[in-house]
Amino acid sequence: MSQVTLISGVERRRVWSDEQKQALVAEACEPGSSVARIARRADLRPSQLYRWRRDLAKPAATAFAAVTVSPEPLPVAEQPVLVVELGGAVLRIAANASPALVSTAIRSLRR
Template identity: 45%
Template sequence: MAYTTVITGPERRRRWSEEQKLELLAEAFGPGGSVTETARRADICTSLLYRWRRAALAPPPCLTPAVLIASSDEPAERAQGPAMLVELPGGARVQVMASAPADLVTATLKALR
């Protein structure tokens, strides 16, 4: 015996534009807003609103230009102040100044790994 299932309601994998997300966030987290009511009206989970808010408040990725100070066969120039020269497998060398932010050094070394 064959049967057919009819699914009613909104499609589950909906795509939300940035404008729609911002409107819902303003409604949910604005003055007098309610996350629960906004989620119920939009037929979404409250956790999705919190995820969108976290993404909207996150700082944009920061890109720092890289400067090649010496090719691999030339000796590196002396740094001004305390520095550390890190030699990675594959021949990459990074000179890290003592004043460099730790998160920048970490991101650089992970990218070159």
């Protein structure tokens, strides 16, 4: 014989306030804490805590970078052809740089 569970009444999702989410995420981020244990105590899944942590993180600033174009050409031997400044980092790209090297260097700036 199998067991049947009846749920009476209206089943609905729980609503967590931002303060509750922030408190649980902060607790999960403490050194030595266990996300699984915190999730079990709050009766939710660990993946929910990870999602809240991602959602509550400050969004990355997305904007266009300022570009300055110089009317006089730069000598190739003395100065780079392209200078990229991003987040305080400066990348100077020489005229003879390979495309693979340039793409790897630009990807490393995003980290």
